[in-house]
Amino acid sequence: MINDIPDVVPAGRMRDMVQPVLALPGGLELRPWRTADAPRLVEARRDPQIRQWNRPAPLSVAEEEQRIGKWARRWRDEAAGIWAVAEPGGGEAVGLVGLGDVQLRHGSGEILYWLLPAARGRGIAVEAAVRLTGWALDDLGLHRVRLTHSTANPASCRVAEKAGFAYEGTMRSALLHADGWHDEHLHARVQGDALPAV
Template sequence: MPYLTSPVVPAGTLARTSQPALPTGDGLLLRPWRAADAPAVHAAFQDPLMHQWHIRACDSEEEAAGWIAGWQQEWQGESQAQWAVVDADGDDLLGRVALREIRLGDGVAEVAYWTVASARGRGVAVRATTALSRWAFEEIGLHRLELSHATANEASCRVAEKAGFAPEGTKRSALLHPDGWHDVHVHARVRGD
């Protein structure tokens, strides 16, 4: 049965190119992950705040290396796109920003991010999310980006709002963390916002 509309973004748009590095224009760089990032990813996940707001733990550098290998492969599969957020001058890992649940045909993806403890309070997540959003809309042609977080994670809510993601509602009891079920705020940006 044929669709009545054409795909918003044709299949193959990501896979036929190499994953780009994306400068933010203000001292940060979003770059593809490297195997050498594994120690820094493992160290980031030893932070108690990561345990509070993320559903995964990272028990070893080998596990982090496996994650990175998976992140590198996801680009070709066009299902997710993950970047290391680094200081443009020194290449120190400051965080991660990603497009998850990419549906090119629908023109939709979910934005996710985290920062290392030493980078918090410096606008890293906002700047990285803003740069990624600009690229997703202007270069790839996505139409809608969604972002969600536990309602109790006020810092993530501030990031979403500062990056231009309008609040759209709350999903009740939608995310299981180690301390139980959390309500989730849903935010979104559409092209032209």
């Protein structure tokens, strides 16, 4: 009987944790967002590449502050964890990495990310994806973490491959962007996959 299958991660495990600060090998860190970071989110929403691939609507500083509060609630609800990619010691945010669509019962979640222009091209997205996926699989206890991106976004495909996410296929007409429906690549890492060197 299907009801005899236990939850992969017990309810309450994420909620009972403090959202951790995670060091990255290149010297940056992943830390929870603070209301003082709201102007960086406003800046990110103006960036053409972030707008193209992440579809954010423009928000004010006050609205971004509310959004940061919503992220803290989503952690408590065990639905998502969103981190700032930042200079160490609580420094300025240069990007975002998150674990969205968390399903503790089924042991799954999805990696999402973006970087501001000055942080691109330095391997930071790969470091952040590897570090957060390692935390999600090893510390939180998920079984599977997926990463999806538009097939028209080869930079994200390279991030997925370098971060050790196996390509699993193409989801047709999976996400609506400003220029129409995009096919998306599906990549995933599961418990037991080898951790890539970064």
